[in-house]
Every structure is written in structure tokens, then in C-alpha cells.
Amino acid sequence: MKYNGKKYTSIWFEKGIIKIIDQTRLPEEFRIIELRNSEDIIYAINNMQVRGAPLIGVTAAYGVYFALKESGDNYQSFFNKISRIKESRPTAVNLEYAVDLICDYALESNDLDDQIERSLDKADEFYRNDMNACKKIGENGYFILQKVAKANEVNILTHCNAGWLATVDFGTASAPVFEGVNRGMDIHVWIDETRPRNQGGKLTAWEYYHEKIPHTIITDNAGGHIMQNGDVDIVITGADRIASNGDTANKIGTYLKALAAYDNKVPFYIAAPISTIDFKIKSGKDIPIEIRSEDEIKFSGKTPLNHSLSPALNHGFDVTPAKFITGFITEKGIFTPNQLKSLKNEKI
Amino acid sequence: MKYNGKKYTSIWFEKGIIKIIDQTRLPEEFRIIELRNSEDIIYAINNMQVRGAPLIGVTAAYGVYFALKESGDNYQSFFNKISRIKESRPTAVNLEYAVDLICDYALESNDLDDQIERSLDKADEFYRNDMNACKKIGENGYFILQKVAKANEVNILTHCNAGWLATVDFGTASAPVFEGVNRGMDIHVWIDETRPRNQGGKLTAWEYYHEKIPHTIITDNAGGHIMQNGDVDIVITGADRIASNGDTANKIGTYLKALAAYDNKVPFYIAAPISTIDFKIKSGKDIPIEIRSEDEIKFSGKTPLNHSLSPALNHGFDVTPAKFITGFITEKGIFTPNQLKSLKNEKI
Numbered sequence: 001m002k003y004n005g006k007k008y009t010s011i012w013f014e015k016g017i018i019k020i021i022d023q024t025r026l027p028e029e030f031r032i033i034e035l036r037n038s039e040d041i042i043y044a045i046n047n048m049q050v051r052g053a054p055l056i057g058v059t060a061a062y063g064v065y066f067a068l069k070e071s072g073d074n075y076q077s078f079f080n081k082i083s084r085i086k087e088s089r090p091t092a093v094n095l096e097y098a099v100d101l102i103c104d105y106a107l108e109s110n111d112l113d114d115q116i117e118r119s120l121d122k123a124d125e126f127y128r129n130d131m132n133a134c135k136k137i138g139e140n141g142y143f144i145l146q147k148v149a150k151a152n153e154v155n156i157l158t159h160c161n162a163g164w165l166a167t168v169d170f171g172t173a174s175a176p177v178f179e180g181v182n183r184g185m186d187i188h189v190w191i192d193e194t195r196p197r198n199q200g201g202k203l204t205a206w207e208y209y210h211e212k213i214p215h216t217i218i219t220d221n222a223g224g225h226i227m228q229n230g231d232v233d234i235v236i237t238g239a240d241r242i243a244s245n246g247d248t249a250n251k252i253g254t255y256l257k258a259l260a261a262y263d264n265k266v267p268f269y270i271a272a273p274i275s276t277i278d279f280k281i282k283s284g285k286d287i288p289i290e291i292r293s294e295d296e297i298k299f300s301g302k303t304p305l306n307h308s309l310s311p312a313l314n315h316g317f318d319v320t321p322a323k324f325i326t327g328f329i330t331e332k333g334i335f336t337p338n339q340l341k342s343l344k345n346e347k348i
Numbered sequence: 349m350k351y352n353g354k355k356y357t358s359i360w361f362e363k364g365i366i367k368i369i370d371q372t373r374l375p376e377e378f379r380i381i382e383l384r385n386s387e388d389i390i391y392a393i394n395n396m397q398v399r400g401a402p403l404i405g406v407t408a409a410y411g412v413y414f415a416l417k418e419s420g421d422n423y424q425s426f427f428n429k430i431s432r433i434k435e436s437r438p439t440a441v442n443l444e445y446a447v448d449l450i451c452d453y454a455l456e457s458n459d460l461d462d463q464i465e466r467s468l469d470k471a472d473e474f475y476r477n478d479m480n481a482c483k484k485i486g487e488n489g490y491f492i493l494q495k496v497a498k499a500n501e502v503n504i505l506t507h508c509n510a511g512w513l514a515t516v517d518f519g520t521a522s523a524p525v526f527e528g529v530n531r532g533m534d535i536h537v538w539i540d541e542t543r544p545r546n547q548g549g550k551l552t553a554w555e556y557y558h559e560k561i562p563h564t565i566i567t568d569n570a571g572g573h574i575m576q577n578g579d580v581d582i583v584i585t586g587a588d589r590i591a592s593n594g595d596t597a598n599k600i601g602t603y604l605k606a607l608a609a610y611d612n613k614v615p616f617y618i619a620a621p622i623s624t625i626d627f628k629i630k631s632g633k634d635i636p637i638e639i640r641s642e643d644e645i646k647f648s649g650k651t652p653l654n655h656s657l658s659p660a661l662n663h664g665f666d667v668t669p670a671k672f673i674t675g676f677i678t679e680k681g682i683f684t685p686n687q688l689k690s691l692k693n694e695k696i
Contacts, residue, residue, distance in 0.1 A: 027657075028652065196567050198653055202653075202655055205654060216659050217659070217660040218660065218662075218663075219543040219662070222600050222661070223604070224603040224604045225665075228666070252570050253567070256572045257604075259572065260604060303649065303651040304376065305541070305549065305550075307553035309375075310553035312549075312566065313565075314567070314570075315570050318572060
């Protein structure tokens with residue numbers, strides 16, 4: 001998508017190096033940085049220079065390629081690196097999924113050079129698949145927007161950033177927005193700022209500003225009130241991990257918006273590629289929830305936002321029970337929570 | 349209550365001058381400022397140097413005294429000032445209530461000097477009544493805490509600041525906490541930071557820190573997750589205006605916490621003096637909701653928190669429907685939403 005009128009993806013491979021947009025610096029500064037080895041990959045994921053479940057997956061995929069190249073025939077070193085990549089963030093299942101996918105494919109060969117080549121090929125394919133999945137999510141989601149539109153007008157509420165910066169391109173929750181706008185739909189998006197890291201107010205707002213899509217930042221507290229006022233036609237968020245029963249882990253606060261949507265009869269959709277579904281777990285109870293530094297709550301850079309001598313607790317995600325989710329917008333179509341199980345053997 | 353071990357009230361009258369703690373500077377700086385006339389009163393309320401429905405009421409009460417003294421026998425000037433005081437914040441009913449109470453009492457006399465004296469007497473009485481009401485709210489709320497306690501331990505979640513800084517002393521939602529701690533109860537309080545002005549993370553956390561009451565700041569997004577985890581026994585918030593049917597306007601985001609409490613079978617209480625009930629209005633639909641500057645969302649001082657080129661919308665309050673409220677903790681006892689009407693002719 002566009003920044004200052006020029007097209008970008010959030011990540012790309014160029015002459016043996018991964019390039020990313022440093023998302024910790026947006027929106028104040030647009031800086032492209034280079035990841036040259038698996039340590040850079042781990043650092044970028046852990047410090048959220050890249051974030052968003054699908055993009056974490058794609059970044060980690062290239063991490064496998066770096067790890068193989070660096071380790072040579074020292075496979076113990078390779079598997080140590082692989083473990084550390086997997087542990088760089090705990091909640092998004094796409095990370096584990098991507099690493100396993102690339103490893104399995106690469107290690108089908110017994111020749112190191114061939115393994116390295118295969119890992120890069122598969123990472124590239126994974127990259128392209130992510131773009132294609134998001135494009136399809138946009139097309140499928142567009143039909144949902146048509147259903148809820150009033151005279152071609154739709155007010156969408158979203159939480160966090162599930163935009164193109166959270167994927168390679170197009171985004172998940174944002175893909176139907178881009179598709180709808182391209183097709184002439186009159187769309188306005190309410191963006192939860194999404195404390196404590198404000199990925200909504202910093203990243204999603206920045207994306208829509210540069211795509212010239214009408215939007216308004218609100219506090220996380222305000223979504224319920226705006227729904228009570230009848231100003232929201234649909235809520236769409238992304239997901240970090242979806243259990244087999246449809247319970248969905250996403251950025252902390254998503255659950256509260258699902259409750260408000262339910263109370264105000266506003267449809268609540270999750271937009272995600274089916275690689276985000278973790279068929280190994282039955283319900284949301286089994287999803288690990290990351291706890292991040294309390295300083296993310298207490299400070300913005302060096303500016304204190306709260307009483308700095310008090311303790312704070314910083315859960316990164318919560319789980320929205322399936323009963324509050326109207327449906328899942330995926331690259332394979334729209335599914336209710338009950339229908340997710342049918343996707344178990346679907347090729348991604 | 350205490351700051352650095354020394355007792356304070358949030359406001360006091362001293363030698364013809366009102367003194368307040370400037371709440372826009374807390375917790376970084378503890379600064380006492382002087383309000384010497386009705387303009388100072390209006391400025392302090394409008395700019396939230398004083399805030400919290402009960403404290404706004406008490407401050408405005410002294411504003412009537414200043415307005416009378418300044419206007420002399422120019423009653424048109426007096427009533428202009430009174431209107432401007434009433435309009436300094438729109439949502440808290442205590443403001444209008446207090447101004448009318450002091451005006452009515454003062455103007456029962458026809459003599460200007462007597463009117464001035466009566467306005468000061470009545471403001472002083474209103475000040476004392478606020479303290480007494482909060483003390484009683486603490487005693488009444490303590491019995492609710494005993495009901496929800498597990499082996500003398502209670503985890504409370506609160507939103508915004510309904511502490512002593514929001515009243516003259518003791519607070520509303522905080523009064524049962526102070527009472528419980530005094531009586532040896534083992535209390536921990538989860539404090540929503542309460543964006544955009546962070547009155548929870550700045551003021552409530554500061555209060556509990558200086559009273560040595562265990563507490564933890566969380567983002568507004570996290571309360572639902574913490575309730576799902578079983579870590580909240582009761583939610584207690586204050587109120588800015590309560591309609592006759594029990595619908596309650598309070599700081600934006602309160603509604604979301606009420607929904608989460610309802611979904612997790614956590615009792616949800618409003619603590620407020622009965623002067624916060626507006627018997628003139630039937631339901632929450634009639635409560636005016638203040639919209640404040642978008643800069644409160646986009647910046648903290650000069651630090652940008654969100655994409656500053658994007659628009660933001662800043663509703664200050666929302667309305668929690670009565671059906672989600674377990675009860676009201678008042679100075680006259682505990683009431684369900686349905687029982688509120690019985691208080692209509694109660695002397696405050």
C-alpha cells in the first residue's frame with residue numbers, strides 16, 4: 001500500500017537481505033531497516049519492529065533461511081536458533097506455523113546448499129501466499145460490508161493494527177476496507193488507539209491517512225458509547241490465534257469491543273488467514289497470553305503517562321469467546337465459529 | 349487523605365480564598381493553587397484543575413459566593429456569572445445542583461451582605477456534607493466488600509478517579525476501600541489508567557500509593573481479561589449523573605467494564621452521593637455527554653501519542669444502562685436501580 005503516494009510492502013527480500021519498515025518509529029519517522037541474520041530477525045520480532053501475526057510469520061520464515069545459512073552443518077546450532085525464533089513472541093500462532101513449515105520443507109533434502117535454497121524458496125512462497133490470502137480476505141470481506149451497508153455507507157470499528165503493516169500487504173481487517181473503497185463504497189473507520197502501544201492510533205491511522213480513507217481515532221474506552229449511538233455498522237479486527245472452537249486471541253481489549261457489539265447488535269467479525277487457526281487447541285483457555293513490560297503502560301518514551309512509582313501489569317492479548325463472534329473472514333470464505341473445524345485439512 | 353504522610357483535603361477555604369490541589373499537575377508535581385474569584389473557579393473547573401462530580405459541585409458552590417461578592421447589587425452580572433459557572437462542564441449534575449442550592453439559600457434574604465454571608469455558610473455546609481456523605485459511603489460500601497470477600501481478601505477494579513481527589517475527602521468509589529483497609533481487610537485495587545486523561549493511572553494510583561494500599565495500574569483494555577481470569581471480585585466506579593431509572597453516566601469506558609462484569613458474573617456497583625441522582629430525567633438518553641478536545645487523545649503535553657495528522661473524537665463520558673448495575677452505594681444505604689426513585693424526596 002502507499003506511503004506518501006509510493007507503494008510499499010511491509011517487508012521484502014533484496015540481495016540476500018530482509019528489509020522492513022521499522023514500526024516502532026511510525027508514524028513520526030518512516031525508516032527502512034535491514035535484517036541481515038537470524039539475530040536481527042529475533043530482535044525485530046521481539047522488539048516489535050515488525051508485529052502483527054501474519055507479518056511475524058513471514059519475518060520468521062526468512063529467519064529460518066538465515067539460521068540455516070549461519071549454522072552450516074552444525075544442526076544443533078540451527079535448532080537452537082529455530083527455538084529462539086519461535087520463542088521471540090508467544091501468542092501469535094503464525095510464528096510457530098511459519099517456522100515449522102519452512103523447516104519441514106527445507107529438511108526434506110539432505111544437502112545443505114539445497115536446504116538453504118529450499119528454505120528461501122518456501123519463505124518466498126509463504127510471502128506471496130500471505131499477500132494473496134489478504135487480497136482474498138478483502139474480496140470476501142467486501143460482501144460482508146455490502147450486507148451491512150446503508151445506502152453504500154459503512155461505519156467500521158477496528159482495534160489495533162490489522163492493516164497492511166501487520167501483513168506483507170493489504171492487511172487482514174483492513175483488506176475489506178481497501179477493497180470496498182476501490183469499488184466505490186463510502187467507508188469511514190473508527191480506530192481504537194489501542195493502548196498501551198497505540199498500534200491503532202499510530203499505525204492504522206497512518207495507513208488510512210496515506211490511503212486517503214476517512215477515519216477517526218478514538219480512545220479504547222469510547223467504542224461502546226459510539227455503538228450505543230448507532231454509529232458503528234460492523235466491527236472487524238484481526239487475530240493472533242484462533243482455537244478450533246472459534247475462541248480468538250487478539251490484542252488486549254478486543255473482548256470488550258465484542259461485548260459491546262453483542263449488546264448493541266452490531267456484527268463482530270475476525271479477519272484472518274486460516275494459518276491463524278490453531279487446530280491443535282480446543283478452546284481459548286489453552287492460548288498463552290504474553291505479558292509485556294509495565295513500562296509500556298507507564299511511559300511513552302521518556303514521558304510519564306501514569307504514576308511511575310505504582311506497579312502496572314501489561315497483558316498483551318485477551319480471548320474473545322466464540323459466542324460473541326459473528327463470523328471469520330478468511331481467504332477461503334466466510335465461516336461461523338462452528339464451521340471452522342471443516343477447514344482443518346484445507347491446504348493453506 | 350494523605351500525601352507524603354500529611355493530611356489534606358482536595359479543597360479548602362482559607363481567609364477569603366479557595367485553595368485547591370492542581371490536579372492537572374499530579375502525579376509529577378504537588379502544587380496548591382489559589383482561586384480568588386469566580387473567573388478562577390470557572391477556569392479551574394473547565395480546565396480540570398478540579399474534577400470529579402462531587403468536587404466540581406463543592407468548587408462551584410464557592411463560586412456562587414465569589415459571584416455574589418463581585419457583583420454587588422448588579423444582579424444581572426451575578427446571574428451571568430452563575431450561568432457561566434453552570435456551563436463550565438456539562439455532564440456532572442452536581443455542578444448545577446450545587447449552584448442552585450447555594451443561590452436559592454442565599455437569595456432567601458433581600459440584603460446583599462446577608463446574601464453573601466448565607467452563600468458562604470451554605471457552601472461550607474455543602475463542603476462538610478460532601479465529606480460526611482463520602483464517609484457514610486465508605487461505611488455502607490464496606491458491607492458490600494465483606495459480602496464479596498474471599499477469606500478477608502478482595503480484588504476491586506475501578507475506573508477513572510472516584511477517590512478523595514474527586515470529592516473533598518475519602519472519595520466515593522475509594523471510600524469503601526479506605527474503610528475496608530482501616531478495618532483490616534486485605535484489599536488490592538486494579539486501576540484502569542482511564543484514557544485519554546489517565547485520571548486512574550495518574551490520580552487514583554497516586555492516592556493509593558500515598559495511602560499504602562496495594563494496587564496495580566492496567567490499561568483500559570485489560571479489565572475484561574482480568575475478570576475472565578477470575579481476578580476481580582467487584583467493580584466499583586463513581587458517577588457523574590444518575591437518571592431516575594438508574595442509567596448512569598460516568599467516565600468514558602465505564603460501560604465496557606459493566607459489560608465485562610456482567611459477562612463474568614462480577615458485581616458492578618456505583619458509589620455516589622444521592623446529589624448525583626438527577627430525578628428530573630427519566631433515562632440515560634437525556635444525559636448530555638461532553639465532547640472534549642481531540643488533542644487530549646493525540647498528545648500528552650507535547651509528546652504525540654497517536655498519528656497527529658489524523659482526526660480524533662473525544663467523548664468524555666458514556667452511559668451504563670441500569671440493567672448492568674448491581675447496586676448503588678450511597679450515604680443513605682445500598683439501593684438497586686429500581687429502588688432509586690424512593691430517594692426522590694430524601695433530604696441531602
